Amino acid sequence: xxxxxxxxxxxxxxxxxxxxxxxxxxxxxxxxxxxxxxxxxxxxxxxxxxxxxxxxxxxxxxxxxxxxxxxxxxxxxxxxxxxxxxxxxxxxxxxxxxxxxxxxxxxxxxxxxxxxxxxxxxxxxxxxxxxxxxxxxxxxxxxxxxxxxxxxxxxxxxxxxxxxxxxxxxxxxxxxxxxxxxxxxxxxxxxxxxxxxxxxxxxxxxxxxxxxxxxxxxxxxxxxxxxxxxxxxxxxxxxxxxxxxxxxxxxxxxxxxxxxxxxxxxxxxxxxxxxxxxxxxxxxxxxxxxxxxxxxxxxxxxxxx
Numbered sequence: 001x002x003x004x005x006x007x008x009x010x011x012x013x014x015x016x017x018x019x020x021x022x023x024x025x026x027x028x029x030x031x032x033x034x035x036x037x038x039x040x041x042x043x044x045x046x047x048x049x050x051x052x053x054x055x056x057x058x059x060x061x062x063x064x065x066x067x068x069x070x071x072x073x074x075x076x077x078x079x080x081x082x083x084x085x086x087x088x089x090x091x092x093x094x095x096x097x098x099x100x101x102x103x104x105x106x107x108x109x110x111x112x113x114x115x116x117x118x119x120x121x122x123x124x125x126x127x128x129x130x131x132x133x134x135x136x137x138x139x140x141x142x143x144x145x146x147x148x149x150x151x152x153x154x155x156x157x158x159x160x161x162x163x164x165x166x167x168x169x170x171x172x173x174x175x176x177x178x179x180x181x182x183x184x185x186x187x188x189x190x191x192x193x194x195x196x197x198x199x200x201x202x203x204x205x206x207x208x209x210x211x212x213x214x215x216x217x218x219x220x221x222x223x224x225x226x227x228x229x230x231x232x233x234x235x236x237x238x239x240x241x242x243x244x245x246x247x248x249x250x251x252x253x254x255x256x257x258x259x260x261x262x263x264x265x266x267x268x269x270x271x272x273x274x275x276x277x278x279x280x281x282x283x284x285x286x287x288x289x290x291x292x293x294x295x296x297x298x299x300x301x302x303x304x305x
Contacts, residue, residue: 146172236266
């Protein structure tokens with residue numbers, strides 16, 4: 001949870017100052033934001049001391065308290081972004097937040113956060129930095145936890161051909177990966193560029209170093225194929241389907257397939273809802289007792305800056 005907190009705090013650091021909240025809440029999302037604040041603040045009870053509050057906490061409630069404060073902080077800063085004047089800028093940022101908490105016969109809690117920051121060094125050169133974290137527990141037992149970050153530089157060689165350099169890190173102990181580092185070049189081609197249909201293909205090589213939870217490790221040259229199709233229903237609403245194939249040249253049985261199907265619907269110029277279904281297939285998981293397929297179905301609040 002400390003890592004998730006650090007990632008979310010980093011996301012918050014890129015967002016507008018909290019003093020603008022009152023102005024930002026005047027928009028169409030005012031009722032939504034106020035309702036969420038009421039839900040997350042409901043359990044708090046004031047003490048006689050004006051500057052403190054009382055909360056009787058079990059171990060799970062301590063965890064929930066921290067999550068609530070993270071969500072409150074994120075929401076406050078996200079809604080304040082609406083006060084920024086529209087001006088030409090070199091950077092763009094997209095943040096996603098998904099939170100689920102159920103009680104009763106089964107207690108399930110999950111929190112996922114993503115952030116994608118892009119910076120245009122010139123018309124042809126764009127850098128991006130992606131952060132992602134996922135945490136889940138069921139009946140007080142941790143059932144999911146993974147973290148990832150990726151840096152990328154894209155150079156537009158022509159209007160349709162681009163070159164890229166990619167490097168990243170991943171940690172997912174529930175999938176048997178204690179750490180994975182990768183770095184390598186890629187080349188891409190934009191087959192269709194709109195206005196309704198968008199198709200991009202990409203091929204590359206990565207040098208991969210992996211450490212597994214069973215205290216083994218591996219390093220190898222990896223081939224990567226990636227495809228993305230997008231259909232724009234309107235200017236702000238779209239469907240997307242991506243497919244990625246990762247292949248170990250030293251072991252033909254060691255390959256991965258990743259697929260994401262998503263629909264994004266705009267709530268306003270800055271806010272959207274994203275429903276997605278992610279499938280991760282590992283043909284040769286380590287250790288071999290692990291399942292070869294992981295799936296994630298989620299609905300996230302997306303904010304664009």
